[in-house]
Amino acid sequence: MKKVLLVVVALMLTIGxxxxxxxxxxxxxxxxxTNTGNANTGGAALSGSLLAAGSTALQxxxxxxxKKFMDDSxxxxxxxxxxxxxxxxxxxxxxxxxxxLGNSDIFAEEKFxxxxxxxxxxxxxxxxxVVAMATVVNKEIAxxxxxxxxxxxxxxxxxxxxxxxxxxxxxxxIVNRPSSSGTRKTFEKFALGTKSEDIQGSIxxxxxxxxxxxxxxxxxxxxxxxxxxxxxxxxxxKYDGVEPKEDNIVSGKxxxxxxxxxxxxxxxxxxxxxxIDYLMSDEIQNADVVELGYIPVGxxxxxxxxxxNITK
Amino acid sequence: xxxxxANDKHFVQTANRARKVVKPHxxxxxxxxxxxxxxxxxxxxxxxxxxxFVSSRGLTTFFSDGISxxxxxxxxxxxxxxxxxxxxxxxxxxxxxxTSLLAALIAAPLxxxxxxxxxxxxxxxGKRILxxxxxxxxxxxxxxxxxxxxSVVVPALRAIFPGQGIGIAAGAxxxxxxxxPTITTIATDALSGLSAGLKEASYALGAxxxxxxxxxVIPTTLPSLLTGVVLGMSRAFGEALAVQMVIGNxxxxxxxxxxxxxxxxxxxxxxxxxxxxxxxHNNALWSLALxxxxxxxxxxxxxxxxxxxxxx
Numbered sequence: 001m002k003k004v005l006l007v008v009v010a011l012m013l014t015i016g017x018x019x020x021x022x023x024x025x026x027x028x029x030x031x032x033x034t035n036t037g038n039a040n041t042g043g044a045a046l047s048g049s050l051l052a053a054g055s056t057a058l059q060x061x062x063x064x065x066x067k068k069f070m071d072d073s074x075x076x077x078x079x080x081x082x083x084x085x086x087x088x089x090x091x092x093x094x095x096x097x098x099x100x101l102g103n104s105d106i107f108a109e110e111k112f113x114x115x116x117x118x119x120x121x122x123x124x125x126x127x128x129x130v131v132a133m134a135t136v137v138n139k140e141i142a143x144x145x146x147x148x149x150x151x152x153x154x155x156x157x158x159x160x161x162x163x164x165x166x167x168x169x170x171x172x173x174i175v176n177r178p179s180s181s182g183t184r185k186t187f188e189k190f191a192l193g194t195k196s197e198d199i200q201g202s203i204x205x206x207x208x209x210x211x212x213x214x215x216x217x218x219x220x221x222x223x224x225x226x227x228x229x230x231x232x233x234x235x236x237x238k239y240d241g242v243e244p245k246e247d248n249i250v251s252g253k254x255x256x257x258x259x260x261x262x263x264x265x266x267x268x269x270x271x272x273x274x275x276i277d278y279l280m281s282d283e284i285q286n287a288d289v290v291e292l293g294y295i296p297v298g299x300x301x302x303x304x305x306x307x308x309n310i311t312k
Numbered sequence: 313x314x315x316x317x318a319n320d321k322h323f324v325q326t327a328n329r330a331r332k333v334v335k336p337h338x339x340x341x342x343x344x345x346x347x348x349x350x351x352x353x354x355x356x357x358x359x360x361x362x363x364x365f366v367s368s369r370g371l372t373t374f375f376s377d378g379i380s381x382x383x384x385x386x387x388x389x390x391x392x393x394x395x396x397x398x399x400x401x402x403x404x405x406x407x408x409x410x411t412s413l414l415a416a417l418i419a420a421p422l423x424x425x426x427x428x429x430x431x432x433x434x435x436x437x438g439k440r441i442l443x444x445x446x447x448x449x450x451x452x453x454x455x456x457x458x459x460x461x462x463s464v465v466v467p468a469l470r471a472i473f474p475g476q477g478i479g480i481a482a483g484a485x486x487x488x489x490x491x492x493p494t495i496t497t498i499a500t501d502a503l504s505g506l507s508a509g510l511k512e513a514s515y516a517l518g519a520x521x522x523x524x525x526x527x528x529v530i531p532t533t534l535p536s537l538l539t540g541v542v543l544g545m546s547r548a549f550g551e552a553l554a555v556q557m558v559i560g561n562x563x564x565x566x567x568x569x570x571x572x573x574x575x576x577x578x579x580x581x582x583x584x585x586x587x588x589x590x591x592x593h594n595n596a597l598w599s600l601a602l603x604x605x606x607x608x609x610x611x612x613x614x615x616x617x618x619x620x621x622x623x624x
Contacts, residue, residue, distance in 0.1 A: 056585075084585075085585050086584070086585020086586045086587075087585075087586055088584075088585060088586045088587040088588045088589075088591075088594070089585050089588075089589075091588050092588045092589040092590075095588075096589075111588050111591075112588060113591075116588065116590065116591065173476055178561070178579075178582040178583050178586065179391070179392065179393040179583070180392070180393060180582075180583045180586035180587045180593060181586050182586065195393070195394065195395075198390075198391070198562060198563050198564070199562075200562065200564045200566075200567070200571070201476070201562060201566075201571050201572050202560075202562050202572060203476070203478060203560040203561065203562060203572050204560070204561035204562060204563075204572075204574075204582065205557075205561065206581075206582050206586075210462070210557060213462060214462075214478075217466075217467060218470070218476055218477070
């Protein structure tokens, strides 16, 4: 009796769980493609759901835009769900078909390397905004500008005292990002031109808020932040004498910037396309994008590809 | 039943009645049995699934990425994104053990003394006011502990000791606060469960209260007190967010308690979202998770061992 009961319960559970699993999968697969658009009603009545996941740096923008999007009566049939998780998660999920939109701070070609390189080819890139990073230091530090070489020396551990780069006699504390972070990759690639070392005693934090707090409070600290996080608690340093201002960034004079990407697997389906078009519309690009501290893609006078080559 | 031939008529009647009316307490019995069996099955399936998932991912590192277990456990350099990726997790293992041991060293005397005060010295106030206050600590989210650590503990350490303030000492202090309720609650239960006879005998022999406490009460309940400490340590070992915020996350074995270091959990939370599933870096993080899981098992065995000693 006991054994029979146990077997029955186990079977029920297995079937139940299996059913749940497959249901989730199918709803995810269908999620983006459900399309009951009807030509008779003017073709605007698209309905379906989108799941966007990935980069926490892009998340605030996508979240704010998705709220506006769903409030718009034109798109009332579409629901958009936004999740964080990091660029790697976003790319993994969109590539596996678990998410419809994968948000990333860096090109998919940079994340999917070696054996996974094919996965990047399946993904279609939509560059929705530009984010620039500035070198920041503790407010007590007298240095106003650092050259590329000085930054390289600091971040690779060759220079450990501010007096060697024109400041007071004070130890340098590096506040870096984890080695897998998109922000760090951007900074290494465009500000340093080389990989930085995790030297003994350096600090690593993933969240921009914590980085800002640590740079503001730790004597002799240096770090880097997206422009949207800058305020008077930290001091912004010029790069090779160029100030990290919007004019300098759009003209290509200030090189430390990167695209924010929204990836789709293959060409976007109708629902995803409507959302991406909305995200790229002037209404959003000139308002929400600027308001949240990003730079609209359309303003950029220079373009950059995955290998980092710049074209005018 | 034993004498069916003698009581044949009576037996048949009883059997018939039982077939017609199922007694309510039997139904209850059955429902209870099915319900509890279901619950335990869900738990067993969940635990099995977690162990399977973590091990299958974590072991990939050794089987397909060609990293040796001894290399992972004893390597000193962690640089998964380098030109030659290096996976040495010893700094993290060292960080995890040193922070949780230090936290237990700080919290154990505090927790046990608080329990002694609440049960032996002022049981009235202890039960009504102090115990709820200490248990309140357990309900505070870890991000709050982390933020308090970053805003109070780190600046204080920076002001008193040479160094950056962040590091193993800051992590251990924050963790000790987090595990204090665990240790105190278990110690309080153990102390109040002690039979009054032992204490009375001690008083009858002319021992003072303090002598009774440290000669009789503490030694008799020692296995239970240690169980609390080990459970606290295992919580400290697995805590991620609060530690990540105050420890600095540099992948090196620090030269002092006040220099940036890392734990297993902090490196997992920092990098997991930024890496794509299936990459060598991501798999290595799962291997670290596997080490954590194995350590949890060790802690559970230690607790079981102490329990057995208590019952002897």
